[in-house]
Amino acid sequence: MQVTTEAIVLRRIPYADTSLVVHLFSAERGRITALAKGAFRPQSPHFGGLDLLDRIEARLVGRGDAGLLLLGSSALQSSPRSLRRDARRLAAALYSVELVDAALPAAPSPILYHRFRAWLDWLDGIEDPSNGELARALAAFESHFLEDIGLAPVLERCAHDRRELDPAAARIAYSVRAGGLLCESCARLADRPPMVSASAAAWLRSLRTGEPAPPPSARDLAELRALLDRFHTYHLERTLRARPAIEALYRDRD
Ligand SMILES: [Zn+2]
Incomplete structure (x- = not known):
């Protein structure tokens, strides 16, 4: 397998002495965990790149020993x-x-x-x-x-029973379990929402x-x-x- 994709570096975890495991958010492939072998070596194709929040063009080249995708190279597109x-x-x-x-x-x-x-x-x-x-x-x-x-x-109606919210209420109760705002009768049943x-x-x-x-x-x-x-x-x-x-x-x- 070989794939090239634009991605943002979400997390970097040192691995062994010279390598790096990176969590990437890729446009086409979602969340990827990949191993950048020898990333800390001066001759590495990743050297000086792969900082947190960097946007890169990642070239992924199959799986390595730990079952992780291997990051073959990473061209820096932008660094904030x-x-x-x-x-x-x-x-x-x-x-x-x-x-x-x-x-x-x-x-x-x-x-x-x-x-x-x-x-x-x-x-x-x-x-x-x-x-x-x-x-x-x-x-x-x-x-x-x-x-x-x-x-x-849910902000448009009561998240619990879909009833209308009181349009004149100055404050509105909500429940994370129900998934949004609560109407007055559901709010009364909840324990101090x-x-x-x-x-x-x-x-x-x-x-x-x-x-x-x-x-x-x-x-x-x-x-x-x-x-x-x-x-x-x-x-x-x-x-x-x-x-x-x-x-x-x-x-x-x-
Ligand atoms: Zn309700």
């Missing part, structure tokens, strides 16, 4: 140098990388790949964004990501529908952060290690 110099943008990038690495389905998803690539390009290109701007963009990426992998929260403001829910919904909605306040963003955290933790059955590093993005005041 600007975002690596900014602690906040880097934190957002590393958080999203860990999320994608943990939750990415085995089946290839070119839409998801291009969304992820566009998000990293945006992070690399934006000069001195505010915390609120970064927090909104990250929430938008995560919301689309959940949608792409089929785990998007977490809540989001109607404006936060409307903004999240607008990301999907494209309908205009006022930008979320700092408080809305903090509530959406909690909602996304609960969804990720429920589906991944653990908290992401990079989660504390993005906390600073939620310190903006209205």
Whole structure:
């Protein structure tokens, strides 16, 4: 087998003395784990490349001893140098990388790949964004990501019994188990369910529908952060290690 594919480096794990196991997100082949033999040797075709977040053209050449795909060569297409110099943008990038690495389905998803690539390009290109701007963009990426992998929260109706939500409610309960927002009667049956403001829910919904909605306040963003955290933790059955590093993005005041 020999395949050439565009891919982003999600994770790198040293292997033996001079080699590297890399987790790649490939446009055409989804998540790949591959062995880059001798990656740390100066004469290696990977030397100086294969950094986290690098976009490469990966040439995969069959399976090696450990059953891993072998990375024959990796031509660097782009390396996000600007975002690596900014602690906040880097934190957002590393958080999203860990999320994608943990939750990415085995089946290839070119839409998801291009969304992820566009998000990293945006992070690399934006000069001195505010915390609120970064927090909104990250929430938008995560919301689309959940949608792409089929785990998007139900926001249009009650996730439990499909009843209509009260359009006048200022705050709306939700349940990760039910998979989204709850109507008033389901919320009453739940044991102290977490809540989001109607404006936060409307903004999240607008990301999907494209309908205009006022930008979320700092408080809305903090509530959406909690909602996304609960969804990720429920589906991944653990908290992401990079989660504390993005906390600073939620310190903006209205
Ligand atoms: Zn209900």
